[in-house]
Amino acid sequence: MNLLNLVPPEAERYLTEWLAARNEPRFRLRQILPRLWQRPVVNWGEATELPLELRESLDQEAPLPRLECTQRQVSNDGTVKMLWKLSDGLAVESVWIPEGSRTTLCISSQAGCAYGCVFCATGRMGFQRHLACWEIASQVREMMLDPKFGKPSNVVFMGMGEPLHNWDAVDTTLTILNDPNGFRIGARHITVSTVGLIPGLKQLAARPEQFRLAVSLHSAISERRAALVPVERRYPLPDLQAVLSGFARRVTLEYVMIQEVNDRKEDAAALVDLASRLYALVNLLPLHPGGHDLEPSPPRNIARFAQELRRAGINVSVRKSRGLDISAACGQLEANTDHEQRSVCSDQ
Ligand code: SF4
Numbered sequence: 365m366n367l368l369n370l371v372p373p374e375a376e377r378y379l380t381e382w383l384a385a386r387n388e389p390r391f392r393l394r395q396i397l398p399r400l401w402q403r404p405v406v407n408w409g410e411a412t413e414l415p416l417e418l419r420e421s422l423d424q425e426a427p428l429p430r431l432e433c434t435q436r437q438v439s440n441d442g443t444v445k446m447l448w449k450l451s452d453g454l455a456v457e458s459v460w461i462p463e464g465s466r467t468t469l470c471i472s473s474q475a476g477c478a479y480g481c482v483f484c485a486t487g488r489m490g491f492q493r494h495l496a497c498w499e500i501a502s503q504v505r506e507m508m509l510d511p512k513f514g515k516p517s518n519v520v521f522m523g524m525g526e527p528l529h530n531w532d533a534v535d536t537t538l539t540i541l542n543d544p545n546g547f548r549i550g551a552r553h554i555t556v557s558t559v560g561l562i563p564g565l566k567q568l569a570a571r572p573e574q575f576r577l578a579v580s581l582h583s584a585i586s587e588r589r590a591a592l593v594p595v596e597r598r599y600p601l602p603d604l605q606a607v608l609s610g611f612a613r614r615v616t617l618e619y620v621m622i623q624e625v626n627d628r629k630e631d632a633a634a635l636v637d638l639a640s641r642l643y644a645l646v647n648l649l650p651l652h653p654g655g656h657d658l659e660p661s662p663p664r665n666i667a668r669f670a671q672e673l674r675r676a677g678i679n680v681s682v683r684k685s686r687g688l689d690i691s692a693a694c695g696q697l698e699a700n701t702d703h704e705q706r707s708v709c710s711d712q
Pocket residue numbers: 477478479480481484485486487488523524525526559580695
């Protein structure tokens with residue numbers, strides 16, 4: 365049994381029956397359950413509040429799987445990128461981003477990605493496989509097991525993969541992240557980022573929690589968007605807009621600034637039109653280097669573009685790059701297991 369693949373109420377039910385079958389007192393549940401997500405242990409042997417025999421049975425019947433950290437790179441801005449090797453040899457990355465008193469963990473939901481956005485290194489890898497729920501949630505769990513890190517204040521699904529393409533596992537992971545018996549991270553501190561898969565958006569919208577939603581827009585003009593984000597041909601802007609209009613929460617539109625592709629006056633006008641219809645926030649992101657022949661918009665173009673949006677009453681932020689020197693910034697994750705500069709995790 366892999367308890368880390370269950371939502372906390374299911375884990376509770378399983379453990380209640382498991383304890384009853386062994387004639388163990390019910391209070392053991394309150395000792396075991398927090399060791400899954402709230403005060404995680406590397407293995408059951410570490411849960412010394414439990415009798416030795418019970419720890420051994422748990423290790424045999426419900427062992428706790430781990431992600432193996434094979435590489436950790438530290439940026440000079442404090443961002444840390446982890447490479448996790450999966451049991452089948454594939455690899456994914458997470459990025460730890462300290463921001464004053466807050467920390468954000470950017471997690472992966474798939475190895476590779478099927479959607480091929482032209483500026484994205486993960487997209488160029490192609491799709492390898494969906495991550496299981498425990499492999500997604502354990503990116504948080506592993507940080508908590510390391511005394512140098514701990515529990516992040518925010519979690520964003522902006523690492524490798526398209527989270528709504530792996531909805532079943534992401535759906536369960538969202539519960540584990542937010543549940544009082546899970547990691548207990550507030551829904552407003554959890555962001556799902558998508559290219560705009562409409563079936564998955566409908567499923568996310570049906571959840572009652574206030575999870576945040578970010579949509580990778582990159583152009584509000586359909587033909588231009590299709591050249592950057594191929595999924596536009598399948599789920600075009602008018603359909604996307606219709607689904608987002610029904611969203612009960614405020615949406616953030618992510619917009620990578622590319623010189624003479626999406627940073628012109630008409631691009632700003634189209635974005636103003638869409639963002640104002642959706643009451644959306646806009647994040648303008650610098651384009652990061654790697655594997656494409658696009659030019660980033662110069663800072664003065666970004667400032668002018670932001671000004672045009674602000675003048676039209678749109679709430680806009682210009683984001684700074686983080687972890688650029690270790691290829692940990694947006695669009696740069698590709699789980700390269702072949703870097704020369706290799707810093708093996710201290711706890712391995
Ligand atoms: S931006 Fe997201 S959806 Fe697009 S290719 Fe990269 S990981 Fe996939």
